Amino acid sequence: MLEIKDAVAVITGGSGGIGRALARYWQARGGKLVLADVAEAALEKAREELGPETVTVVCDVTREDDCARLADTAIERFGKINLVAPFAGIILDGLLVSTDRETGKVNKKMSLATFQKVIDINLTGVFLTVRESVERMINHGCRGLVCLISSTGSLGTAGQINYSSTKAAMSVMPKVLTAEFFRRGLADRIRCAAVAPGYVGTEMVRGMNQKALDKILADVPLGRLVEPEEVASLVGEIYRNEALAGETYFIHGGLRLGSRG
Numbered sequence: 001m002l003e004i005k006d007a008v009a010v011i012t013g014g015s016g017g018i019g020r021a022l023a024r025y026w027q028a029r030g031g032k033l034v035l036a037d038v039a040e041a042a043l044e045k046a047r048e049e050l051g052p053e054t055v056t057v058v059c060d061v062t063r064e065d066d067c068a069r070l071a072d073t074a075i076e077r078f079g080k081i082n083l084v085a086p087f088a089g090i091i092l093d094g095l096l097v098s099t100d101r102e103t104g105k106v107n108k109k110m111s112l113a114t115f116q117k118v119i120d121i122n123l124t125g126v127f128l129t130v131r132e133s134v135e136r137m138i139n140h141g142c143r144g145l146v147c148l149i150s151s152t153g154s155l156g157t158a159g160q161i162n163y164s165s166t167k168a169a170m171s172v173m174p175k176v177l178t179a180e181f182f183r184r185g186l187a188d189r190i191r192c193a194a195v196a197p198g199y200v201g202t203e204m205v206r207g208m209n210q211k212a213l214d215k216i217l218a219d220v221p222l223g224r225l226v227e228p229e230e231v232a233s234l235v236g237e238i239y240r241n242e243a244l245a246g247e248t249y250f251i252h253g254g255l256r257l258g259s260r261g
């Protein structure tokens with residue numbers, strides 16, 4: 001079992017709901033933090049809350065140089081990286097095509113920009129964050145975990161062709177990376193896994209249409225949103241338990257199993 005005490009976590013989306021909950025969880029157990037986010041003011045607030053030991057890096061995960069600087073900062077300040085949590089993410093929902101109720105003809109399409117922006121942050125941003133961090137983990141002899149964040153949306157959610165596609169990618173990446181690390185003799189010290197939450201009580205979800213959310217929650221056996229702290233705790237358990245690798249671990253309170261019929 002790995003210890004969190006003195007272990008270094010690099011968290012993107014670090015001032016967001018789940019990222020911040022993971023930061024609190026990590027710090028409460030004696031871990032060191034490098035928090036990255038594009039939202040500068042929110043990041044500063046996170047540092048005020050977590051204290052001066054917390055390193056913050058303003059970073060746009062779609063930028064290669066920002067992701068390299070983030071990983072370099074962790075090494076310069078702490079000499080190692082043990083947990084990579086590339087949690088920066090967005091939703092921009094819409095249908096592939098919408099049709100006019102009267103004519104049945106297509107009257108609206110998801111724009112390329114709406115599709116691409118989600119791909120850039122949720123997929124390319126993760127690729128860059130992970131690539132730059134893993135390079136340093138290998139070169140500095142670090143032991144630890146790359147923990148991606150998928151979603152129940154990875155199973156396919158109408159209105160989220162962009163988001164669901166990126167989250168499906170997060171479920172397959174742990175298998176790709178575990179196999180690659182194994183080939184290179186690294187898999188016994190660097191693992192990759194993913195967590196896949198259902199609806200978590202953060203800005204991302206609280207910004208949803210309340211009626212739609214109430215309808216979803218009515219069929220969730222747990223009967224409420226998953227708390228960001230519950231996701232953080234799962235990430236911590238996966239970090240500690242080195243037998244967990246290459247998989248996606250769902251945390252959704254029974255979502256999709258709870259139809260009352």
Ligand SMILES: NC(=O)c1ccc[n+]([C@@H]2O[C@H](COP(=O)([O-])OP(=O)(O)OC[C@H]3O[C@@H](n4cnc5c(N)ncnc54)[C@H](O)[C@@H]3O)[C@@H](O)[C@H]2O)c1
Nearest residue numbers: 013015016017018038039060061088089151199200202204
């Ligand atoms: N909230 C949920 O129900 C839920 C469910 C499943 C998965 N997730 C995933 O969890 C992750 C965190 O989501 P959250 O609920 O905490 O959302 P959030 O909106 O609270 O946090 C997301 C953070 O990402 C940051 N961000 C956005 N674009 C960025 C960029 N280009 N570079 C760096 N940072 C950027 C935002 O500033 C924000 O702080 C996301 O990947 C999301 O897809 C969330």
